[in-house]
Every structure is written in structure tokens, then in C-alpha cells.
Amino acid sequence: MSNVKGDVAVDVAVLEQALPNAGLVADANLASYAVKGAQPLVVARPDSIEGMVSVLTSASRLGAGVIPWGGGTRMGLGNAPSRYHVALDVQGLHRVVEHRPADLTVTVEAGCTVQTLQDTLRESGQYLPIDPALPAQATIGGVLAMGTGGPLSTAFGLPRDLVIGMQAVLADGSMVKNGGIVVKNVTGYAMDRLYIGSMGTLAVITEATFKVTPLPRAEATVSASFGSVADAVSVCNAVAAQGLPLLAAEVLNHVACTRAGLGGNTGMYQLFLRVAGRSSAVTRSVDACASACRDHGAETVTSMDDATSAAIWKNVADIGWESEPPALALRMLGTPAQGAELMALAGHDPDVSATLSATRGVVQASWASDATPDDVAGYIAGLRSSASAMGAQVVVESQSLLEGVDAWGPVPDGFAVMRQLKEQYDPQGLLNPGRYVGGL
Amino acid sequence: MEPLIKELRQALGRRYVMQQPEELLVYEYDGSVERAAPQIVAVPADTEQVSQVVSVARKHGVSVVPRGAGTGLSGGAIPAMGGILMPLTRMNRIIEIDAEQRMALVEPGVVNIDISKAAEPFGLRYAPDPSSQKACTIGGNVAENAGGPHCLAYGVTTNHVLGMETVLADGSVIWVGGRQHESIGYDLRGVLIGSEGTLAVTTKVAVRLQSLPELVTTMLAIFQGEDEASAAVSAIIASGIVPAAIEMMDKLTIQAVEPAIHAGYPADAGAVLLVEVEGLRESVVEEAVEVQEICRASGATEVRVADDPAERERLWAGRKTALGALGRLAPSYYLLDGVVPRTRVMDALRRIREISEEYGLPIANVFHAGDGNLHPCILFDERIEDEKRRSKEAGGAILRACIELGGALSGEHGVGLEKQEYMDLCFSEADLEAMARLNPGFGSGETFNPGKIFPTGATCVELLQHPAITRLGLDAFV
Numbered sequence A: 001m002s003n004v005k006g007d008v009a010v011d012v013a014v015l016e017q018a019l020p021n022a023g024l025v026a027d028a029n030l031a032s033y034a035v036k037g038a039q040p041l042v043v044a045r046p047d048s049i050e051g052m053v054s055v056l057t058s059a060s061r062l063g064a065g066v067i068p069w070g071g072g073t074r075m076g077l078g079n080a081p082s083r084y085h086v087a088l089d090v091q092g093l094h095r096v097v098e099h100r101p102a103d104l105t106v107t108v109e110a111g112c113t114v115q116t117l118q119d120t121l122r123e124s125g126q127y128l129p130i131d132p133a134l135p136a137q138a139t140i141g142g143v144l145a146m147g148t149g150g151p152l153s154t155a156f157g158l159p160r161d162l163v164i165g166m167q168a169v170l171a172d173g174s175m176v177k178n179g180g181i182v183v184k185n186v187t188g189y190a191m192d193r194l195y196i197g198s199m200g201t202l203a204v205i206t207e208a209t210f211k212v213t214p215l216p217r218a219e220a221t222v223s224a225s226f227g228s229v230a231d232a233v234s235v236c237n238a239v240a241a242q243g244l245p246l247l248a249a250e251v252l253n254h255v256a257c258t259r260a261g262l263g264g265n266t267g268m269y270q271l272f273l274r275v276a277g278r279s280s281a282v283t284r285s286v287d288a289c290a291s292a293c294r295d296h297g298a299e300t301v302t303s304m305d306d307a308t309s310a311a312i313w314k315n316v317a318d319i320g321w322e323s324e325p326p327a328l329a330l331r332m333l334g335t336p337a338q339g340a341e342l343m344a345l346a347g348h349d350p351d352v353s354a355t356l357s358a359t360r361g362v363v364q365a366s367w368a369s370d371a372t373p374d375d376v377a378g379y380i381a382g383l384r385s386s387a388s389a390m391g392a393q394v395v396v397e398s399q400s401l402l403e404g405v406d407a408w409g410p411v412p413d414g415f416a417v418m419r420q421l422k423e424q425y426d427p428q429g430l431l432n433p434g435r436y437v438g439g440l
Numbered sequence B: 001m002e003p004l005i006k007e008l009r010q011a012l013g014r015r016y017v018m019q020q021p022e023e024l025l026v027y028e029y030d031g032s033v034e035r036a037a038p039q040i041v042a043v044p045a046d047t048e049q050v051s052q053v054v055s056v057a058r059k060h061g062v063s064v065v066p067r068g069a070g071t072g073l074s075g076g077a078i079p080a081m082g083g084i085l086m087p088l089t090r091m092n093r094i095i096e097i098d099a100e101q102r103m104a105l106v107e108p109g110v111v112n113i114d115i116s117k118a119a120e121p122f123g124l125r126y127a128p129d130p131s132s133q134k135a136c137t138i139g140g141n142v143a144e145n146a147g148g149p150h151c152l153a154y155g156v157t158t159n160h161v162l163g164m165e166t167v168l169a170d171g172s173v174i175w176v177g178g179r180q181h182e183s184i185g186y187d188l189r190g191v192l193i194g195s196e197g198t199l200a201v202t203t204k205v206a207v208r209l210q211s212l213p214e215l216v217t218t219m220l221a222i223f224q225g226e227d228e229a230s231a232a233v234s235a236i237i238a239s240g241i242v243p244a245a246i247e248m249m250d251k252l253t254i255q256a257v258e259p260a261i262h263a264g265y266p267a268d269a270g271a272v273l274l275v276e277v278e279g280l281r282e283s284v285v286e287e288a289v290e291v292q293e294i295c296r297a298s299g300a301t302e303v304r305v306a307d308d309p310a311e312r313e314r315l316w317a318g319r320k321t322a323l324g325a326l327g328r329l330a331p332s333y334y335l336l337d338g339v340v341p342r343t344r345v346m347d348a349l350r351r352i353r354e355i356s357e358e359y360g361l362p363i364a365n366v367f368h369a370g371d372g373n374l375h376p377c378i379l380f381d382e383r384i385e386d387e388k389r390r391s392k393e394a395g396g397a398i399l400r401a402c403i404e405l406g407g408a409l410s411g412e413h414g415v416g417l418e419k420q421e422y423m424d425l426c427f428s429e430a431d432l433e434a435m436a437r438l439n440p441g442f443g444s445g446e447t448f449n450p451g452k453i454f455p456t457g458a459t460c461v462e463l464l465q466h467p468a469i470t471r472l473g474l475d476a477f478v
């Protein structure tokens, strides 16, 4: 067989023949692996790195389009795939490989869910400070492929900031590693940074090593309602300036509050500040947060500790994803200074559930299926033009195809380099073809 | 050469393009063991001039080596293949401090500590603090993904840089990352940080600033031996405390330092730990007590504690003068940078002792113990050919030992020229090949800093590290 891309028509029989050792799933429910209406021809679920290498080697030989799947919580993201032959389910690789509590490091396979990892770490009084939505389904590989942050990013940075080592398989099937199990390492280029946030378009992440953090001894959440987002944001800046141990700071509109079961009054914005540390420091931080809230005109201020506090943040992380994937979700990215303005843009619609990560300038907005704007394309175009006038971006997430809507909007600065990198790492365009920004 | 010089002078002005051997001399060295002369030194004043230098160089098929303060310890700023050396030191403006958004926008030639100085009136600082922070530039920090004593709690350069303005090999200027905390597309920022000036030139840097801690407490614990001190490090981490810094000095270092600063270290002290905790007053007070208890339980014979700035500075004095003091023990030293999992520090120090005996050369250790980042310092006399050879071999043996213990070749100094021949100790051919693809990805070709990072099969250049570090002045420390 001559092995040039496109030489062989990719069909089920060819794939089944080419992927004998790669964990092909017999009688797979192909519909459950659909991406924006496109279904794969086969589903492979290798349970070893060798199997993973084998799938990608064969796929690249055949020129087959591959979409890696983690927990599937964010498969509504991105544009429709231009080619889709193999659904590569990474969840066959789901082990916590090695937790070294005394080193504060953990190595975990990409298909492990965030929840499973956190449960393992908790036994040693530690955790990985990431808090994506739906932790029981979201996998580590998926979180890294997306690269986006959650509320805890306020204190700990993005997921990439916690990664110290990575194993991945490139589109041609070569297995590569960088970093290691040491917390400080500048040996060679930081390849993991390239794969993290690339949405699985450059490599399939198969394993990652993280630095982990001791669980705080105590935590608390201070909550207050404000008539304006700007006031709530000012509180966050004031709290941050005092050097208080602020883990998260989110502003919720009343729809988001209601959906998260956290009360909420129409027209008001609810601020949630999460602090953690030693109980003496937490006690003082709660007081300081509460008085900052009152100084900025908060109407009611409440505080909750430990278990209650932690429970709130589980709900906050899941906002928009409480029951089923939202019909439409937006992620608006601005500077911290633009957060309030972006929130105001998104919050116009009375049906939108909107949250702002107050010190990070990231807004998430979502709509339930019975409540999406009438003219979605027009609505998004309007938002985008306001956002781009500020230099901000609007990312669109939706399970179904939205006519006339690009998921990413204009390409970012440096796009020419990104395209050249795609050309280098996935020259055949096999991984997640067409889904990422500008068709990367 | 003539047309090239002419075009560069047109772009930068006559003064800022040098080619006389005596003018080039100071640019042959950095802080490392290496040495090589550029043909031309071109010193741009702004991004546009950087872009012009790069374009002119590209047109003439000459390479450009960006340079900051030249404090690098792996030969990153050495023009290994000649060409144009481009110091960014004229570009040293702090463009903006945005206190409310807690960020600063600076030019690449700004000296690390000057960012924190400019931020201090706002109650802020730039966290990564390489020991060379009074001299090294933020551009060099970005290129090396520099660390420092206080990176234990706060992370290294990559965790604090929001974005950079960058000149690519075709002379185009792009921003990678920026004021936004999240952006769309590949993380070019993250890839360029730590790329040792081989892919692009940094012309502006947006960094995150953090609040100054309310209280800082420094503790100096004296131990009979390195094993006890190493055990204390592990015990502190295991207790759930993450200090801002945990630094260690071994017996040889203590013996060198004591006559210099009269810190009152006991004659039989085998190791000293410096532990710093900081943050809210309430937690610092409690953590300091616990750290002292842990140190004593691990065998500390004495723990000194300070929380006013002058006293704290006195506790740090030994640590900060160690390098200079070691310089007095031998005519030359070779300062290494290796890293192991922090629980293997004890094993690493044991292996280093064995290597010291095996090669017949004293090796001192003064390092960032909390994150397992070793800085063995091999003492030798470079006038004795055999000692010189042994020092290199001992260095290689130490790096191998780090890898065997689950560690890596470099915690913070980079690969550069120094460690390129060791790269295949920790990377497969496929790993290196994947790294090499970044170059065509960025379209860099041979334009920037050629001959670095990747193995060439050649042997190392001359050992000249000691004089280079001495130039940094007596208060230089690693």
C-alpha cells in the first residue's frame, strides 16, 4: 500500500483494517460522538500509550481526520469539523500515574476526570487548584486542550501555570515528552505550552504532571449584592490590593444566581469572594472583604464558611452547565479593566445567565434552549463589534451549527505564526480539522 | 561586511553600531563559561530599530544574538557563530505601571529589580527575583524563564508574564499574549518564554504585579549536617506550609562565608537553611512558629528569627555573599544548575559528595532547596589543565546524577551552549525533533542565536566563568 494522504478512500472497512490494535470500539454509538452534526466512522478507545500511538500513526497514514474526546463536556466549542473519521476517546487512559505528596506533584493520564484526580489528592490533604464546570465528567486532557481558567484562576493562574511536564502524541504518531516531575525546569523549549490551549489541533495530550497545593485549613465566602457591576469590581480590586488571600472573585447576574441556587434579585449583581488559609487569616479576611463591600455600597453582606463556602463554588463553576449543555454560551475575553463593560454588554438580555471573573476580565454568558436570542447571528455580530472596538473577543459555544456565526471571530495577532506551527506539527491537518480559530 | 555596516548605521546612527575589536571585547562574555566574539555590535533604541536590525541582518544572511545584561550562566548571549550581537539595554523604559490592574508594561532592557522599585510606591512588586536581579534584564528573564529564591511560592517568569511585543525573523512585530489574562489561539507567549533568544526578540513585556506582603519573617536554622537540613525541607513542605523561599548552604559554603561576614555560624555547622514566610500577619506568625518547631525537630541546633528589614538582611547576608566567598577558596569555579524532585535533595547532595571525592575537587552547594534546584559549585584551578578537565567531567557526572534521581538538566539557567551536549540524557530523538520544529514554525531559520540548545556533537568552549561572575561585583549571588 502506498502511504500518501488521500491515496486511500477513508471508509469504515479501511479504518477497521488499519486500526486492529488501537481499541476500536465495536458497535459504538456513533451519534454520541457527533460534533456539530458530523459523525465519525469509527470510535477508538485505546487503553495504552502504544494504542494511542498506533491510532494516530494509522490515521496519518490514511489521512483520516481525528477528533480526540475527553469527557465531551465542551464538544460544542469551535466550528464544524471539516473532516471527521475517527473519534479518539482518550478516556481509556485514565489512571492517576503517580502522586508524590511530599514533592507536591502528581502525574495523571489525560482521560482521568478532574473529580477522580481531586479525590485522590484529597486523601493526602492536597488538591489541584483548577475548577472547571462538571468536574465528574471533564477530563484533565480536555481541560488542558481548552486551556481556559475557572474561578480559582484568580489566585492560581490558568491551568498551564500548574503544568510541569507533559506527554503527548503528535499527529504523525510520534510520542513526545517535555518537562518532568520537578517544579522548576528550563531544559529545552516549553513544548507543553504549545499543546495546552491548542484545542487538540497540534497533538493529543496523553499525560500531564502538575504541581499541586495543600488544601487550605479553612475557607470562607463573602457575598454581597450591588446595583452595578463596576462597584462589585472595585471591591475586588480593593481586596486584592490589601493582599488578602483571595482564591476567587466572581460577579453573577440574577439569572446566574438563580440557576446556581444562590438567590438573586432582578437587576442586582451578586459578588462572591472566596478566601482561604489559616483560620485566623480567614477570619480577618472575611471582615476585610465585608467592609470593602459595605464601603462600595453593598446592600446586604453575608458570609459562609468551610463546607457551605465550598458548596457555593461547586455551583458557581457549573453555571450554564447545570442540567444540560446550554443552547448557547459565550466567553468574552477582555482585560481586567474591561470586565464590567463586557458584563454590561452581555447582561443586556433579560434571559442571559452571566458571570464575570472580576480580576481577570473574563465573562461567561449562557442561554437555556427556550431562551436564546431571536436572531443569534445578528446578536453575536453586534456583541462582537462592540467587543472588538474595545480589543476584546467573543468566543461562541453551541451544540448545534449556528448559521453565519464563526465560533472564534477575527484571528488573533500572530496568526501567521500559528498557521505555520500547525503546518509543522500537523501538516496533513488531521487533528480536529477546521474546529479552531481561523481553521487551525 | 561594509554594506551591512552601512545599512545598520543608517538605521541606528553611527555611534550605535560597533565593529572595532576593542569595542567588541566586552561583548565576548556573559556570566557563563563560554566566550566568542561578534563581528558587529548593534544597539537599537526602540522596536522599530530592532526590526530594522533584524531585517538588514536577514537580508545579508547574518545572524543576530539578542543580549540583555549578559548575566546568563549557560552562554545564551554568546555569539557562538559570530554575527551581530544586539544588546537591548538602551530600551530600558518602564512605560506604564497600572496599579489598579496590577500590571506593568516595560521595555526589555529594564533591570529586574527596577520594576519592583517602580511598583513599590503602589504597594506592589514583580515577584520573580533571580539572585542577579540588580543586573539582569526582564528581556533576559523572559528568554531564560528565570527563577529566583522566592519562586518557591510564586512560580517563575512564565507565571508572571502576561504578554510580550516580539520581533520575528522577517522583521514583523506581533504581540503574544497581552493585557488580557486569556486569549484565543496558540500560547505563543508561553512557547517564547524560555526559548533563549533563539526564536524571536522581545521588545516589550507586560508583567503581572502582586501586593507586597504585610509581614515577612526570615528564619535561619543551623544544622549539624546536610541530611538533617534536607529532612527539614521535606518536613516543612509536608506540613502544608509553602514558604516564600527555602535556601540551603552546605558546610563548605559556610566555612567560606564565615570569615567573610562573621555571621557567627558555629565551626561545626554542617548546613544552614534560610526559610522565609510572608503574607498576612496572622498566618505568618503561626507559620513561623511551626517552621521553627519543624527545624528543631529535624535537628536544628539553633534557629534565628527576624522580621524587621535590617535584621532579615543580616540573616540573608551569608547566603548573598556565598558566591564571592567561594571565589576566595579557589582560583576558579564552575557553577552548575541542576534540579531534582525536592524529596531527593538529600540523595543529590550525597551523590555530589561522592563525585567530589571521585574527581578530587571540592564542591560547594548553595541553592534553592525548596524546589530542588541545586547549584553545585566546583572549585578548581584553571591553570592546571588536569583540574580543568576534571571539573568539566565532574559537572557532567552531577548532571547525570540529577537525571537519575528523576530531575532535569536545568532549573533556571537554561541550556544555551553549556548543556546542549547533555540534552539527549533527558530527551528522545522525537522529543528534540518536536522542539526543533518550533524554529520553522516561527520562521526563524538561522536568524536568531544559532548553535544553541540542541546537541551539535562538539565539545564545550573554555571555562572562564569565575572572572565573568566576579565582574558582577562582590554582592553577586546565585
Ligand SMILES: Cc1cc2nc3c(=O)[nH]c(=O)nc-3n(C[C@H](O)[C@H](O)[C@H](O)COP(=O)(O)OP(=O)(O)OC[C@H]3O[C@@H](n4cnc5c(N)ncnc54)[C@H](O)[C@@H]3O)c2cc1C
Pocket: B030, B031, B065, B066, B067, B068, B069, B070, B071, B072, B073, B075, B076, B077, B078, B088, B108, B129, B130, B131, B132, B135, B136, B137, B138, B139, B140, B141, B142, B143, B144, B145, B146, B147, B148, B149, B196, B197, B198, B200, B201, B202, B203, B323, B412, B413, B449, B469, B472, B476, B477, B478
Ligand atoms: C550571580 C548570578 C546569579 C544568578 N542568579 C539567578 C537566579 O537566581 N535565577 C535565575 O533564573 N538565573 C540566575 N542567574 C542567571 C541570569 O542572571 C539569568 O538567566 C537572567 O535571566 C539573564 O538575564 P540577562 O539580562 O543578563 O540576559 P543575558 O545573559 O544577556 O541573555 C540571556 C539570554 O537571553 C537572550 N535575550 C536577552 N534579551 C533578550 C531579548 N530582549 N529578546 C530575546 N532574547 C533575549 C539572550 O540571547 C540569551 O540567550 C544568575 C546569574 C548570575 C551571574
